[in-house]
Amino acid sequence: MISETAVVCGAIEYFLDHGTVDMDALAGALAVSRATLYRVAGSRDQLIGEVLWQLGSRRLTDSRRARRQSGVDGVVEVTRHYVSGVRHSSPLRRFVIAEPETAARVFFAEPGGVHQRFIHAQVEVFEEVLGPELDRVVADPQALAYLYIGIVESAVYAELLTSQPADLDRMEQALRALFTPVT
Secondary structure, eight states: OOOHHHHHHHHHHHHHHHSSOOHHHHHHHHTOOHHHHHHHHOOHHHHHHHHHHHHHHHHHHHHHHHOOOOHHHHHHHHHHHHHHHHHTOHHHHHHHHHOHHHHHHHHHSTTTOHHHHHHHHHHHHHHHHHTTHHHHHOSOHHHHHHHHHHHHHHHHHHHHHHOOOOOHHHHHHHHHHTTSOOO
């Protein structure tokens, strides 16, 4: 029996090489039957969701480590670093262009659940960067993260789908507005 970790690692490698996950080819590369692959992975959408989450999570970890600023500037710095990597990901671009319906399901619906995982990760970024200041900035960090991630996703995925450069200055302006108290 092959482990889930081995399947995900193989799928990540395959995705980075091909911009998709072909379950037949992956089963062959892992020397398991399709039935075994599906038993371990659940479904293709679940596996692609895990691949995208793992790759995105790695990028987010790198972005968090690269942060030099604090406060809202630090939060936005993490986002800019993350977005720059995602924008230049050829495998992700190929996937979104070739399989837009699958990408939408995997990113925004269960069982892929990538969107929800990134909302949770964004709350962690808020807590890490803003610390005790977070309570003074917003009453509901989860709701703020939902809006924040929505703005980031709209900029990134619009670029991936249309090949038009994302307006990162406008994105940043919108992100910062989320932290501006309404008077």
